[in-house]
Amino acid sequence: MxxxxxxxxxxxxxxxxxxxxxxxxxxxxxxxxxxxxxxxxxxxxxxxxxxxxxxxxxxxxxxxxxxxxxxxxxxxxxxxxxxxxxxxxxxxxxxxxxxxxxxxxxxxxxxxxxxxxxxxxxxxxxxxxxxxxxxxxxxxxxxxxxxxxxxxxxxxxxxxxxxxYGLSRFQPLNPTFEALLSPDKFNLIIHPKSHKNSKEWSLDNYSKLVHRIDQNRFKVFISGSQKEHEELLPWVQQHEGLITDISGKLPLSQFITFISQADGLIACSTGPVHIAAAAGIFTLGLYTDIKTKDAGRWGPVGKKAESLTAVNADMETITVDDILNKINAWQKP
CATH class of the missing domain: 3.40.50.2000 (Glycogen Phosphorylase B;)
Incomplete structure (x- = not known):
């Protein structure tokens, strides 16, 4: 004391x-x-x-x-x-x-x-x-x-x-955004970018992932900032019907609540991966193995949080199968 x-x-x-x-x-x-x-x-x-x-x-x-x-x-x-x-x-x-x-x-x-x-x-x-x-x-x-x-x-x-963490003061979610969440499917947020602040998994890989995710089990959301929305727009348009784009559409206070009401999130080393872990939902972080930037130092820490780590700082060594093996084991509460 x-x-x-x-x-x-x-x-x-x-x-x-x-x-x-x-x-x-x-x-x-x-x-x-x-x-x-x-x-x-x-x-x-x-x-x-x-x-x-x-x-x-x-x-x-x-x-x-x-x-x-x-x-x-x-x-x-x-x-x-x-x-x-x-x-x-x-x-x-x-x-x-x-x-x-x-x-x-x-x-x-x-x-x-x-x-x-x-x-x-x-x-x-x-x-x-x-x-x-x-x-x-x-x-x-x-x-x-x-x-x-x-x-x-x-x-x-x-x-x-x-x-x-004490992450519990969530603002009421705007009904427009609340209506996007599926009551039956597993609501999965993919946050692919990081404003280049960390090593990122490529959009080509995310494309392969989205095409292999079981659409009968998962509802997939793509999130990002307003700046990232502009960068992601061509990619989003290529995957119409497979994803719901929420990038650039929610202020942070609403995005925090949206994450807390979703069921899982995938991201590299960036803010939303920590929000998800602190909110207690399923969280998968994608990390480099570079010391001081790895999951041991910066990974998501939560009851339902885990990470996948690249080999030799090559994010391409994390495979689609690696991620599917993780998220397919997740169950909607």
Missing amino acids: PSSKNNLTNKHVLICRTDAVGDMVLAMPVCGLIKEYFPSCKISVLGRTYTRDIAQASRHIDGFVNFDDWQGKSVEEINTLLATEKIDVAIHLKDLSTVAWQLKRAGIKKRIGTTNRLYHWFTCNTLVPLSRKNSGLHEAQLNVKLLRGLNIKRDLSWNEVSDY
């Missing part, structure tokens, strides 16, 4: 994670674990505009501080914004020197960083020994290590991580 000097009862904790949607999902267990020890504390996250909806979907997160609101403002103006939040503790899950310096200048009393970032020695007053690059742990498990700065020395096993 944390010592009295680390008592967060009625305190305000800021979790800093200013990158992507999937990263925000993997920060949720930190929030859930803090809440387990200090249910009355307030937890906010510092994130980007596009991660607000996923942050607000976790019951462990009470507030959102928008990093994008800092853009174009002076240090003093940002300090004024932060002063209204009355933050007691800041934990740097994302390494960003500008954030670290700003929170120091704002006078936040306790600032937790890692010994492996030189600027944290100057901007933080509590340092945790942590090397992400050389660790064999998952990103969610590494995030939890930062809680040692609060004397919370609890580690989460792979199987325990999913107990701490």
Whole structure:
């Protein structure tokens, strides 16, 4: 149990994670674990505009501080914004020197960083020994290590991580989108792109997969962002009648709910694969074997989540049969 000097009862904790949607999902267990020890504390996250909806979907997160609101403002103006939040503790899950310096200048009393970032020695007053690059742990498990700065020395096993997402605040699904979900078939979402942020399985392979999926058992949805919708459109048109295209049609808040009400999802290392795992539906991640980018570090973690791993960084070594063997074993709840 944390010592009295680390008592967060009625305190305000800021979790800093200013990158992507999937990263925000993997920060949720930190929030859930803090809440387990200090249910009355307030937890906010510092994130980007596009991660607000996923942050607000976790019951462990009470507030959102928008990093994008800092853009174009002076240090003093940002300090004024932060002063209204009355933050007691800041934990740097994302390494960003500008954030670290700003929170120091704002006078936040306790600032937790890692010994492996030189600027944290100057901007933080509590340092945790942590090397992400050389660790064999998952990103969610590494995030939890930062809680040692609060004397919370609890580690989460792979199987325990999913107990701490708290992904349960789903917005009501628009009836138009709800009507797309089949009450009888297994609703399978395929999210083929990643904005080139990770190794992707080719569209040619997805085409072969779609043609071999049992249409009597599965209803297949293709998802993606608005930008990806434009990229996918010719491919989607080639598969009319086999798939339902929802790419670019749902705002993130609705897409989160849609995923939670579907039955399964296939994707590479990108945000939706983590949303699906956290929502508790069947999830299959397609991953490279490159260290620091593999499933061991970035794979989906959930009660119904699993991954397939390429050989020698060649995503083509994941076969259609590999995927069919996985999804054909999935059963609609």
